[in-house]
Amino acid sequence: MSNALQVEGLKKRFGTKEVLKGVSFSVPENSVFGFIGQNGAGKTTTMKTILGLLQQDEGVITVFGEKVTYGNTKTNRMVGYLPDVPEFYDYMTTREYLRLCAEIAGVPAGERKERIEEMLKMVGLADEKHRIKGFSRGMKQRLGIAQALLHKPKLLICDEPTSALDPTGRKEILDALQAAKVQTTVLFSTHILSDVERICDRAAILHNGEIVLTGTMEELHARKNGNDFLVSASGRGEMEALQAHFPKFEEAEIVGQENVLRWRKGSREDFRQVLSYIADRDIAIRGAEWAEATLEDLFLSVTKETPSGTETEVSGV
Amino acid sequence: MSAFFRKEMTEHMRRKRIFVMGILFLLFAVLGVVTAKLTPLLLEMVADQMPGFAIDKTESDIWDAWGQYFKNIDIPLIVFLILWSGSFTTEYQKHTLIPLVTKGLSRTSIFVSKMLSAALVWTAGYILYFGVFYFYSDFYWGNGDLKHVAISVGMYWLYGLWLLAILGLFSSFAETTMQVLLGVGGVFFLCSFVEFVPKLAPKLPTALTGGLGLMQGGSVPSDFTVPFVIVIVSIVLCTAGGIALIQKKQL
Numbered sequence: 001m002s003n004a005l006q007v008e009g010l011k012k013r014f015g016t017k018e019v020l021k022g023v024s025f026s027v028p029e030n031s032v033f034g035f036i037g038q039n040g041a042g043k044t045t046t047m048k049t050i051l052g053l054l055q056q057d058e059g060v061i062t063v064f065g066e067k068v069t070y071g072n073t074k075t076n077r078m079v080g081y082l083p084d085v086p087e088f089y090d091y092m093t094t095r096e097y098l099r100l101c102a103e104i105a106g107v108p109a110g111e112r113k114e115r116i117e118e119m120l121k122m123v124g125l126a127d128e129k130h131r132i133k134g135f136s137r138g139m140k141q142r143l144g145i146a147q148a149l150l151h152k153p154k155l156l157i158c159d160e161p162t163s164a165l166d167p168t169g170r171k172e173i174l175d176a177l178q179a180a181k182v183q184t185t186v187l188f189s190t191h192i193l194s195d196v197e198r199i200c201d202r203a204a205i206l207h208n209g210e211i212v213l214t215g216t217m218e219e220l221h222a223r224k225n226g227n228d229f230l231v232s233a234s235g236r237g238e239m240e241a242l243q244a245h246f247p248k249f250e251e252a253e254i255v256g257q258e259n260v261l262r263w264r265k266g267s268r269e270d271f272r273q274v275l276s277y278i279a280d281r282d283i284a285i286r287g288a289e290w291a292e293a294t295l296e297d298l299f300l301s302v303t304k305e306t307p308s309g310t311e312t313e314v315s316g317v
Numbered sequence: 318m319s320a321f322f323r324k325e326m327t328e329h330m331r332r333k334r335i336f337v338m339g340i341l342f343l344l345f346a347v348l349g350v351v352t353a354k355l356t357p358l359l360l361e362m363v364a365d366q367m368p369g370f371a372i373d374k375t376e377s378d379i380w381d382a383w384g385q386y387f388k389n390i391d392i393p394l395i396v397f398l399i400l401w402s403g404s405f406t407t408e409y410q411k412h413t414l415i416p417l418v419t420k421g422l423s424r425t426s427i428f429v430s431k432m433l434s435a436a437l438v439w440t441a442g443y444i445l446y447f448g449v450f451y452f453y454s455d456f457y458w459g460n461g462d463l464k465h466v467a468i469s470v471g472m473y474w475l476y477g478l479w480l481l482a483i484l485g486l487f488s489s490f491a492e493t494t495m496q497v498l499l500g501v502g503g504v505f506f507l508c509s510f511v512e513f514v515p516k517l518a519p520k521l522p523t524a525l526t527g528g529l530g531l532m533q534g535g536s537v538p539s540d541f542t543v544p545f546v547i548v549i550v551s552i553v554l555c556t557a558g559g560i561a562l563i564q565k566k567q568l
């Protein structure tokens with residue numbers, strides 16, 4: 001699998017403030033890549049540099065193997081971009097604006113109309129006949145997504161695509177991004193970790209100007225130092241039998257419940273083995289619970305205290 | 318390229334720039350004729366009221382009229398430059414070019430489209446201004462004695478293009494509309510200042526506003542060779558410079 005986007009050793013400072021201190025990550029083709037970071041972490045800065053809208057101090061960016069240059073960059077032919085606060089020509093209607101975009105992006109004349117209607121329907125603006133002047137932020141964001149996807153870009157870069165949207169809009173847009181994955185590669189930044197869990201194959205966490213964590217969702221989940229899981233046996237005998245076979249189990253002190261075992265920091269594999277052992281031996285239990293640690297826990301743990309210079313590579317990216 | 322040019326024309330239309338310029342060119346053409354026609358009459362009335370106030374002329378002639386032509390046109394030109402001064406900078410400030418350049422629109426296309434569409438409006442408006450004025454002055458005074466009409470009138474048109482090219486150059490790097498206006502104003506005032514040196518005045522681009530002398534036969538076309546060449550060269554340089562600078566402009 002080749003890389004749609006590769007960022008290597010990206011450095012950027014504004015005045016004396018060093019915002020990016022050597023950011024490296026890569027986005028494989030046809031994946032949905034979540035770019036996570038706190039406010040001011042440098043997500044927008046990184047994205048703008050990928051689009052040739054900002055000049056980096058150091059580092060190399062390639063889009064499908066082609067190098068990005070500041071100013072006019074040829075790589076933009078392959079890209080669709082949703083800015084963090086999208087602004088359009090307010091004297092145009094949505095259809096006029098999208099037609100302009102389609103012409104510039106080189107959508108064949110015969111396909112334009114159909115494509116525009118398709119996009120407007122997808123973002124829920126099909127019935128909007130008014131000029132863009134007076135659009136709410138969410139409506140502009142929807143139009144922003146439509147213009148970004150209009151020309152079926154090979155790489156779609158969205159800066160917080162769901163930030164201004166209502167819950168329905170958010171679901172629609174996430175579905176659209178996920179569906180887009182078939183023909184395009186998606187890089188999107190966000191603070192909303194549940195969005196990442198929902199649609200991403202991969203993610204990276206940007207913190208203190210560096211990528212502190214990157215990998216596939218499975219790898220990230222595995223990184224969460226495992227999860228606790230609980231098995232409540234139906235009787236004392238069953239509990240002891242389990243504990244004898246799996247010494248990692250300890251008896252949990254839970255008010256109102258007896259014969260409950262806890263396995264701290266277990267992996268999914270551990271959990272699976274326990275369950276299959278229970279099934280094989282036909283051990284009577286009342287329930288088994290996998291206490292899922294969220295991406296949020298992971299985010300909080302890596303962004304809490306990360307001495308600079310310790311990049312945690314999870315995978316072989 | 319053509320898509321962005323069309324966007325520019327739509328913008329000029331919907332932001333009422335074309336409407337305002339059309340009205341102004343028309344208004345000042347008519348006003349020029351009317352002023353030339355009425356000034357002697359007004360003076361006569363004043364003279365009748367005030368004994369001792371002598372006037373030597375009671376009829377206006379063709380030269381009064383064309384004097385008005387070259388005087389009145391300044392106002393539409395200034396308004397034109399003001400209306401177009403924010404053409405680039407408002408896009409920089411609102412970041413409206415970003416979705417387009419990230420689709421592969423070249424910055425050269427942006428610059429060239431913007432300048433061409435502005436030049437088109439200036440040219441069309443100027444033709445309207447000239448056409449209306451020519452028609453009425455011919456009707457009232459007869460244009461038969463005019464010499465070198467095309468060159469005299471065309472020189473002012475070129476002078477307008479020259480100021481537009483300077484506006485384009487400043488627009489390619491300025492952050493705000495005010496900076497663009499100050500830049501164009503600065504160049505204009507610099508010229509007005511240098512004009513005080515009698516030897517330099519006929520060589521400056523501002524000399525191209527002196528079409529009246531050419532019409533009257535007081536000067537010949539070759540008198541304007543130096544300003545003509547300077548203007549053409551500076552238009553080329555401003556355009557090339559503007560294109561070069563906008564490539565690295567932060568949008």
Ligand SMILES: Nc1ncnc2c1ncn2[C@@H]1O[C@H](COP(=O)(O)OP(=O)(O)OP(=O)(O)O)[C@@H](O)[C@H]1O
Nearest residue numbers: 014015019037038039040041042043044045046084
């Ligand atoms: N043009 C600029 N001049 C000076 N500082 C800037 C500029 N652009 C960004 N910064 C600084 O760089 C840092 C990173 O900003 P950036 O917008 O990339 O963050 P972000 O991760 O996108 O944040 P958010 O989640 O709030 O969108 C911030 O501290 C910001 O103040």
Ligand SMILES: [Mg+2]
Nearest residue numbers: 043044084159
């Ligand atoms: Mg941002």
